[in-house]
Amino acid sequence: MPNTVLVTQPLPDQYLARLAEHAELDVLDAGESLSDPALGTRRSACYGVVCTLTDTIDRALLKDMNMLKFVSSVSVGVDHIDVSALSVRGIALGNTPGVLADATADTAFALLLSAARRIAEGDRYIRDGKWTASNRWSPGFFLGKDVSGSTLGIVGLGPVGQAMARRAAGFGMTVASWTPSGRKVPGVCSLSLEALLATSDFVSVHVALADTTRNLINGARIATMKPGAVLINTARGGIVDESAVAAALDDGRLFAAGLDVFEEEPVPADSLLLKHPRVVVVPHIGSATASTRLKMADRAVVNAVAALRGEPMPYCVNPEVYAAL
Numbered sequence: 001m002p003n004t005v006l007v008t009q010p011l012p013d014q015y016l017a018r019l020a021e022h023a024e025l026d027v028l029d030a031g032e033s034l035s036d037p038a039l040g041t042r043r044s045a046c047y048g049v050v051c052t053l054t055d056t057i058d059r060a061l062l063k064d065m066n067m068l069k070f071v072s073s074v075s076v077g078v079d080h081i082d083v084s085a086l087s088v089r090g091i092a093l094g095n096t097p098g099v100l101a102d103a104t105a106d107t108a109f110a111l112l113l114s115a116a117r118r119i120a121e122g123d124r125y126i127r128d129g130k131w132t133a134s135n136r137w138s139p140g141f142f143l144g145k146d147v148s149g150s151t152l153g154i155v156g157l158g159p160v161g162q163a164m165a166r167r168a169a170g171f172g173m174t175v176a177s178w179t180p181s182g183r184k185v186p187g188v189c190s191l192s193l194e195a196l197l198a199t200s201d202f203v204s205v206h207v208a209l210a211d212t213t214r215n216l217i218n219g220a221r222i223a224t225m226k227p228g229a230v231l232i233n234t235a236r237g238g239i240v241d242e243s244a245v246a247a248a249l250d251d252g253r254l255f256a257a258g259l260d261v262f263e264e265e266p267v268p269a270d271s272l273l274l275k276h277p278r279v280v281v282v283p284h285i286g287s288a289t290a291s292t293r294l295k296m297a298d299r300a301v302v303n304a305v306a307a308l309r310g311e312p313m314p315y316c317v318n319p320e321v322y323a324a325l
């Protein structure tokens with residue numbers, strides 16, 4: 001009997017077909033989730049899991065998954081998974097790097113432009129019937145912030161941060177960065193995080209969420225940002241203190257914010273951020289283009305098929321699990 005792979009969300013048919021050549025597939029229905037208590041025996045029978053960032057895989061969940069040999073996440077971020085809990089049990093974890101940088105940077109730059117030039121706010125203004133004969137073009141009407149000629153500070157210079165830097169150069173921005181790895185890129189000036197926050201007109205966050213980056217952009221750091229700056233986050237919600245962002249918007253320290261990701265997703269309807277007119281929000285759609293999602297599915301299936309063949313995953317987050325092979 002072939003090994004069973006539990007697939008938490010339906011992938012496009014061609015990818016499911018490729019997986020099905022190597023394993024029996026147990027694809028969850030729309031109403032089911034990996035952590036459902038009712039899924040107990042199906043979880044314990046599975047050899048592999050193909051999941052997404054909406055599936056939390058922690059020690060408690062892993063307890064009854066004694067057959068599990070691999071997890072392949074259709075995401076580049078793996079903060080939804082307890083990686084060390086997998087590693088101690090020799091379970092390989094795959095992700096999907098290298099295919100979503102441009103789509104995510106496009107989203108970040110769209111948020112930057114929208115926040116700077118009040119595009120979403122203007123859209124609401126018209127739809128709400130506020131654009132009237134007495135509220136219309138005047139020299140001071142709907143003033144935004146200049147993008148060209150300003151400084152963009154990039155926090156995290158991985159593939160998405162670098163793609164953001166290329167876009168900013170095209171808009172005539174000065175580009176600075178701080179990155180935990182110390183990586184340097186031509187045309188991008190390296191600064192300390194403190195200097196970057198103090199001097200950037202726009203700050204865009206592109207680090208992965210980890211213990212070292214949780215709450216990195218906290219209240220104390222936001223208070224040191226250049227007055228009137230704009231904060232963009234397309235990385236993960238836990239990196240930015242949301243209540244500090246709301247307070248900084250209220251007191252005018254921040255001009256605006258553009259957010260694709262939130263501490264809790266979906267963002268609660270009563271979030272202070274949603275009440276602020278200068279916050280542009282989108283529902284975690286950084287990588288949401290059809291071609292990017294196909295490439296992510298492809299990477300995830302390549303990883304899963306390698307694991308099913310007993311080979312190392314080509315995009316493996318914890319390659320130390322292969323040390324004993």
Ligand code: DGY
Nearest residue numbers: 074075076077286287
């Ligand atoms: C990822 O893959 O981690 C992204 O957040 C998906 O949009």
